[in-house]
Amino acid sequence: xxxxxxxxxxxxxxxxxxxxxxxxxxxxxxxxxxxxxxxxxxxxxxxxxxxxxxxxxxxxxxxxxxxxxxxxxxxxxxxxxxxxxxxxxxxxxxxxxxxxxxxxxxxxxxxxxxxxxxxxxxxxxxxxxxxxxxxxxxxxxxxxxxxxxxxxxxxxxxxxxxxxxxxxxxxxxxxxxxxxxxxxxxxxxxxxxxxxxxxxxxxxxxxxxxxxxxxxxxxxxxxxxxxxxxxxxxxxxxxxxxxxxxxxxxxxxxxxxxxxxxxxxxxxxxxxxxxxxxxxxxxxxxxxxxxxxxxxxxxxxxxxxxxxxxxxxxxxxxxxxxxxxxxxxxxxxxxxxxxxxxxxxxxxxxxxxxxxxxxxxxxxxxxxxxxxxxxxxxxxxxxxxxxxxxxxxxxxxxxxxxxxxxxxxxxxxxxxxxxxxxxxxxxxxxxxxxxxxxxxxxxxxxxxxxxxxxxxxxxxxxxxxxxxxxxxxxxxxxxxxxxxxxxxxxxxxxxxxxxxxxxxxxxxxxxxxxxxxxxxxxxxxxxxxxxxxxxxxxxxxxxxxxxx
Amino acid sequence: xxxxxxxxxxxxxxxxxxxxxxxxxxxxxxxxxxxxxxxxxxxxxxxxxxxxxxxxxxxxxxxxxxxxxxxxxxxxxxxxxxxxxxxxxxxxxxxxxxxxxxxxxxxxxxxxxxxxxxxxxxxxxxxxxxxxxxxxxxxxxxxxxxxxxxxxxxxxxxxxxxxxxxxxxxxxxxxxxxxxxxxxxxxxxxxxxxxxxxxxxxxxxxxxxxxxxxxxxxxxxxxxxxxxxxxxxxxxxxxxxxxxxxxxxxxxxxxxxxxxxxxxxxxxxxxxxxxxxxxxxxxxxxxxxxxxxxxxxxxxxxxxxxxxxxxxxxxxxxxxxxxxxxxxxxxxxxxxxxxxxxxxx
Numbered sequence: 001x002x003x004x005x006x007x008x009x010x011x012x013x014x015x016x017x018x019x020x021x022x023x024x025x026x027x028x029x030x031x032x033x034x035x036x037x038x039x040x041x042x043x044x045x046x047x048x049x050x051x052x053x054x055x056x057x058x059x060x061x062x063x064x065x066x067x068x069x070x071x072x073x074x075x076x077x078x079x080x081x082x083x084x085x086x087x088x089x090x091x092x093x094x095x096x097x098x099x100x101x102x103x104x105x106x107x108x109x110x111x112x113x114x115x116x117x118x119x120x121x122x123x124x125x126x127x128x129x130x131x132x133x134x135x136x137x138x139x140x141x142x143x144x145x146x147x148x149x150x151x152x153x154x155x156x157x158x159x160x161x162x163x164x165x166x167x168x169x170x171x172x173x174x175x176x177x178x179x180x181x182x183x184x185x186x187x188x189x190x191x192x193x194x195x196x197x198x199x200x201x202x203x204x205x206x207x208x209x210x211x212x213x214x215x216x217x218x219x220x221x222x223x224x225x226x227x228x229x230x231x232x233x234x235x236x237x238x239x240x241x242x243x244x245x246x247x248x249x250x251x252x253x254x255x256x257x258x259x260x261x262x263x264x265x266x267x268x269x270x271x272x273x274x275x276x277x278x279x280x281x282x283x284x285x286x287x288x289x290x291x292x293x294x295x296x297x298x299x300x301x302x303x304x305x306x307x308x309x310x311x312x313x314x315x316x317x318x319x320x321x322x323x324x325x326x327x328x329x330x331x332x333x334x335x336x337x338x339x340x341x342x343x344x345x346x347x348x349x350x351x352x353x354x355x356x357x358x359x360x361x362x363x364x365x366x367x368x369x370x371x372x373x374x375x376x377x378x379x380x381x382x383x384x385x386x387x388x389x390x391x392x393x394x395x396x397x398x399x400x401x402x403x404x405x406x407x408x409x410x411x412x413x414x415x416x417x418x419x420x421x422x423x424x425x426x427x428x429x430x431x432x433x434x435x436x437x438x439x440x441x442x443x444x445x446x447x448x449x450x451x452x453x454x455x456x457x458x459x460x461x462x463x464x465x466x467x468x469x470x471x472x473x474x475x476x477x478x479x480x481x482x483x484x485x486x487x488x489x490x491x492x493x494x495x496x497x498x499x500x501x502x503x504x505x506x507x508x509x510x511x512x513x514x515x516x517x518x519x520x521x522x523x524x525x526x527x528x529x530x531x532x533x534x535x536x537x538x539x540x541x542x543x544x545x546x547x548x
Numbered sequence: 549x550x551x552x553x554x555x556x557x558x559x560x561x562x563x564x565x566x567x568x569x570x571x572x573x574x575x576x577x578x579x580x581x582x583x584x585x586x587x588x589x590x591x592x593x594x595x596x597x598x599x600x601x602x603x604x605x606x607x608x609x610x611x612x613x614x615x616x617x618x619x620x621x622x623x624x625x626x627x628x629x630x631x632x633x634x635x636x637x638x639x640x641x642x643x644x645x646x647x648x649x650x651x652x653x654x655x656x657x658x659x660x661x662x663x664x665x666x667x668x669x670x671x672x673x674x675x676x677x678x679x680x681x682x683x684x685x686x687x688x689x690x691x692x693x694x695x696x697x698x699x700x701x702x703x704x705x706x707x708x709x710x711x712x713x714x715x716x717x718x719x720x721x722x723x724x725x726x727x728x729x730x731x732x733x734x735x736x737x738x739x740x741x742x743x744x745x746x747x748x749x750x751x752x753x754x755x756x757x758x759x760x761x762x763x764x765x766x767x768x769x770x771x772x773x774x775x776x777x778x779x780x781x782x783x784x785x786x787x788x789x790x791x792x793x794x795x796x797x798x799x800x801x802x803x804x805x806x807x808x809x810x811x812x813x814x815x816x817x818x819x820x821x822x823x824x825x826x827x828x829x830x831x832x833x834x835x836x837x838x839x840x841x842x843x844x845x846x847x848x849x850x851x852x853x854x855x856x857x858x859x860x861x862x863x864x865x866x867x868x869x870x871x872x873x874x875x876x877x878x879x880x881x882x883x884x885x886x887x888x889x890x891x892x893x
Contacts (some may be wrong), residue, residue, distance in 0.1 A: 241759065257672060332782050332783075332784045332785070333783055333786060336782060374785060375784055380778070380780055380781070381781055381784045382781065382784070383778075383781060384774060384777045384778040384781045384782075385777075385778070386777050386778075387773075387774070387777060391773075391774075394770060395774060395781065395782070395785035395787070396785065397785070397786055400767055400770075403767070404767060408761070408765040409765060409766050409767045409770060411765070414847070476824050
């Protein structure tokens with residue numbers, strides 16, 4: 001039915017997909033597995049008409065097609081369900097469906113549409129109240145509406161209520177409207193296990209009716225349970241394709257994370273005191289430079305606890321959307337947790353120890369003072385675009401303290417310090433140097449600036465999220481070296497990254513964030529843990545205690 | 549409407565502030581220069597005659613200039629208020645209401661309580677700050693959009709003034725909807741005899757200087773600007789952005805309120821019905837002044853002269869003063885649109 005032959009997609013210098021072959025027939029569910037950035041979404045967007053390939057061809061029913069817009073795809077009865085809901089919450093179900101109708105609706109007859117949508121859903125064996133507003137629906141119900149919307153591929157013309165009623169009787173008629181191929185991007189990301197099971201029943205039902213389904217996921221168990229065939233992507237290439245019956249989850253996990261060992265010298269601690277602290281040392285570490293997170297609850301996060309000691313880097317692997325964002329927002333003070341606390345200490349300076357706790361709900365606490373954040377989103381959270389570089393550096397409490405004058409803020413000092421730091425961290429700006437607006441910095445230089453600000457003054461714990469995402473090799477290397485140096489200085493470093501290579505290169509201990517929980521829940525893995533173990537955890541094959 | 553932090557002060561054109569895009573500013577000036585004659589011609593009058601009347605009316609002799617300056621005073625105060633609030637991430641459409649509340653408090657303390665001028669001004673500033681904080685707290689604590697709340701508060705202030713001058717604060721004679729004239733000790737001294745120009749001019753200059761110093765030379769002002777330019781980044785850096793915004797909002801309300809009290813104590817000497825209108829022109833003043841307190845001064849002077857000159861033009865050349873309003877309206881529109889045009893090119 002659908003066939004991709006040697007499809008390549010590049011975004012600038014970045015190759016998202018390289019010579020990918022992929023095929024799916026009617027009545028088949030194909031799982032598409034891969035880590036973040038493996039190319040799953042790009043492949044979906046090519047078939048869904050959002051992007052066009054740079055090379056290769058897409059064939060539909062045996063003939064090459066150019067899908068230049070989502071509408072093209074819809075017209076060929078290809079339906080897409082995106083990971084994030086694309087529904088208008090204040091609209092009713094029927095209105096949302098009408099919005100999606102390939103043909104513009106000149107006059108909207110609410111009752112007619114509602115009846116039509118309901119009749120149509122009934123034909124699929126679903127009960128839907130099309131007059132309810134989407135915001136009143138549960139997440140699972142919304143997901144179902146999304147699928148309904150995607151399936152609702154073609155409408156011939158405005159039909160009367162009677163006609164649509166009649167149509168629901170005759171199944172062959174409405175099959176004409178149904179999508180023949182359904183693309184689902186991480187459809188279970190927002191669902192409870194029970195809701196996911198219901199979704200699977202629905203998808204199996206569609207398969208029985210001859211619908212082809214591409215199921216994009218990183219959850220190995222779900223893929224194994226639902227799919228007929230699995231295609232594994234890694235770094236834009238197909239690295240494996242197996243019928244589910246002839247493979248197992250462990251093998252898929254290995255394929256997904258790959259076996260290649262990073263060529264770079266591991267930036268791990270050479271002394272072993274950081275890796276395995278004795279109890280006494282652990283207590284000492286707790287006193288000065290640690291990051292302790294207790295029973296944090298927020299969004300996806302469920303009773304997340306973690307302790308990072310001084311002088312070590314703990315790597316937190318995991319697929320995006322498993323709680324990384326919530327964790328960063330809470331630690332960064334952007335969001336108050338529903339429950340739980342965290343505290344951060346400072347690396348000991350002679351004669352002084354600092355220790356601060358931020359409790360749940362407290363708007364501002366001193367923990368922020370001892371915690372340095374390198375946010376994943378450096379563009380909107382890390383920097384202020386309209387401010388120049390010196391002003392951005394002055395966001396650091398410590399630089400401001402140094403610049404406090406009697407009558408005025410000492411901008412001369414701030415500028416001189418910024419200039420020095422730019423030299424030391426090799427931040428390249430235009431001739432205006434520290435007066436350059438941050439908006440004019442390249443990604444690598446912007447990140448170096450953020451890192452410099454986070455590491456320069458404070459002696460406290462460091463939390464870095466995706467610190468090298470989008471950076472070139474040398475800039476990434478530089479940033480990683482700086483993080484290692486921070487740990488060597490005795491600071492606690494928590495590295496949250498979806499890049500497994502980075503986790504392996506830097507971490508002294510490794511944990512996995514899966515569905516808001518830390519795995520393994522007893523002791524974190526040593527730096528030498530196998531990729532297979534971590535891959536299995538990322539895919540949800542290994543569960544913590546107290547979970548099913 | 550763009551959120552405050554989406555508008556980058558750096559790309560706003562300014563005729564007078566150093567560092568602003570020069571060529572762009574020049575084009576802008578030319579545009580304004582040709583716009584007014586065009587509007588006058590559309591009204592069927594001679595542009596030359598109207599222009600002469602405008603200039604004559606705005607600055608033809610000392611008393612005309614004094615009139616222009618006296619109109620500039622409240623424009624500076626409200627312009628500073630809008631500019632400062634904008635920098636701190638608060639789109640203050642409520643300068644008018646804050647000014648009215650300041651004027652109301654000033655009239656009560658002056659005409660009724662007969663307090664000295666210093667206390668009249670202080671009371672006005674406090675009333676304006678309180679009025680602005682209403683919208684500020686609603687925004688910071690409850691997320692209510694200030695563009696809506698401040699506009700609504702403007703109407704409430706207008707009605708409160710109407711109620712006061714027809715009720716508790718009405719003149720002793722009880723004929724007109726206005727307060728008594730303020731006693732001499734409550735008035736601001738005149739700078740030029742027989743004109744409306746009062747000592748508030750000096751206060752205005754001081755306020756602009758202090759605001760500039762606060763914004764660009766102190767840590768406090770830096771925190772306000774950070775909270776306004778990118779609240780997320782500010783909070784990520786451990787800055788309580790909401791608190792910074794509230795502080796700035798209180799100050800900007802005080803500036804508007806002070807402007808209102810000065811208007812009552814210096815220019816009109818009593819409070820009547822109706823709004824001032826300065827609070828709305830202030831938005832244009834602030835934008836033209838590139839959201840810089842020092843830029844607000846000349847921008848306010850320009851609008852003050854246009855205001856005074858426009859009225860003179862109406863009298864002598866027969867061109868309706870709304871011609872000036874048309875030009876001001878188009879200028880505001882151009883100011884709002886221009887930075888976006890620039891970015892896409």
